[in-house]
Amino acid sequence: xxxxxxxxxxxxxLDPQRVxxxxxxxxxxxxxxxxxxxxxxxxxxxxxxxxxxxxxxxELFRDRGWxxxxxxxxxxxxxxxxxxxxxxxxxxxxxxxxxGAMGRILIAGEPGNQIVPELAPIPGxxxxxxxxxxxxWATGLHERLQxxxxxxxxxxxxxxxxxxxTSMREANDRGYECLLIEEATESYxxxxxxxxxxxxxxQGGIVGWTAGIASLEQALS
Ligand code: C5J
Numbered sequence: 001x002x003x004x005x006x007x008x009x010x011x012x013x014l015d016p017q018r019v020x021x022x023x024x025x026x027x028x029x030x031x032x033x034x035x036x037x038x039x040x041x042x043x044x045x046x047x048x049x050x051x052x053x054x055x056x057x058x059e060l061f062r063d064r065g066w067x068x069x070x071x072x073x074x075x076x077x078x079x080x081x082x083x084x085x086x087x088x089x090x091x092x093x094x095x096x097x098x099x100g101a102m103g104r105i106l107i108a109g110e111p112g113n114q115i116v117p118e119l120a121p122i123p124g125x126x127x128x129x130x131x132x133x134x135x136x137w138a139t140g141l142h143e144r145l146q147x148x149x150x151x152x153x154x155x156x157x158x159x160x161x162x163x164x165x166t167s168m169r170e171a172n173d174r175g176y177e178c179l180l181i182e183e184a185t186e187s188y189x190x191x192x193x194x195x196x197x198x199x200x201x202x203q204g205g206i207v208g209w210t211a212g213i214a215s216l217e218q219a220l221s
Pocket of ligand 1: 024025030073133158159160162163164
């Protein structure tokens with residue numbers, strides 16, 4: 001039976017049989033000093049408040065045995081999946097693939113590419129390495145979700161207006177109903193987080209829904 005979650009722009013009707021949690025890129029590269037986020041000049045401490053909120057979401061989904069997907073923005077060690085247009089963008093201190101404080105920047109398997117320990121995946125959860133900002137590009141994830149019968153995605157992770165919003169838009173176009181949990185996402189730019197949330201819920205939920213984590217917890221209790 002569907003569970004009604006108070007949300008914007010209107011209540012989200014959650015189907016326990018068809019929902020999955022997607023945690024976007026909660027990896028050391030973005031959250032800890034010395035990673036990709038920091039070499040781009042960002043204050044990475046701004047992302048820290050998302051960690052306890054994502055932990056609460058993981059607990060909600062794990063307690064119910066509902067599917068959980070973790071993504072990492074990650075490139076192959078030979079960079080064959082990193083277009084020069086991405087690698088050469090901007091003037092960062094270090095580029096994707098260079099040696100950094102946590103190993104090679106944004107490369108699969110390197111220490112910096114691991115999900116922060118507080119949110120580490122557990123056996124049975126899906127882990128996706130994605131070369132793009134969106135979670136469907138070159139990952140095969142849509143086919144896996146279709147096989148699982150998933151029709152709704154609850155979103156968390158970083159950063160709100162880059163990989164989270166891109167993934168949410170990709171999911172919306174593929175027919176998933178998407179709910180973003182506001183405390184479980186952060187940006188290096190608070191004003192961009194706020195703007196992304198407004199863009200998602202505008203025009204009757206043109207990209208999806210957003211809700212506070214307490215609303216979800218209370219509705220599921
Ligand atoms: C960025 C991401 N910001 N995970 N990646 O480059 O949002």
